[in-house]
Amino acid sequence: MKTIFEKETYDELLTRLGNLSPECERQWGKMTPCQMMEHTARVLEMATSEEQPIKQIFLGKAISWIFKKSFLGEKPFGKNAPTGPDYVIKDEPEMEQTRERLKELITKFHGLGPAGLDGNVHPFFGPLTGKQWGETQYKHVDHHLRQFGV
Secondary structure, eight states, rough: OOOTHHHHHHHHHHHHTTTOOOTOOOSSOOOOOOHHHHHHHHHHHHHTTTSSOOOOOHHHHHHHHHHHHHHHHOOOOOOOOOOOOOOOSSSOOOOHHHHHHHHHHHHHHHHHHHHHHHOOEEETTOOHHHHHHHHHHHHHHHHHHTTOOO
């Protein structure tokens, strides 16, 4: 399974991100390319949060076990899956600023390595291992880049 912690995968994501343009047509969903980058950046910020520890929401504690196997498995994320309200982008961020911010966050994530993320809490799925964080964040970024054909 690919992970952001692998150099080749990290490089691939940055290259694909560089190929994203406002003209890229979405294959599903409602976001624009720039909104998608902001959404993805916020999720990476959550994963690497140092200032404000994340807590698992009650609903996640109750039912995440139902979805965790598919979340962590090889299968790519499905289209039009729900997201938390903090990750829904309503405005239209500036393209190049948002791209640079997302690149910096991917680089920060990559640099932390599995040990730097081990035990961090996902708001729905709870604590994840560093390995799980690397794989799921790759799947998330890949999912949204595929959303726009890059």
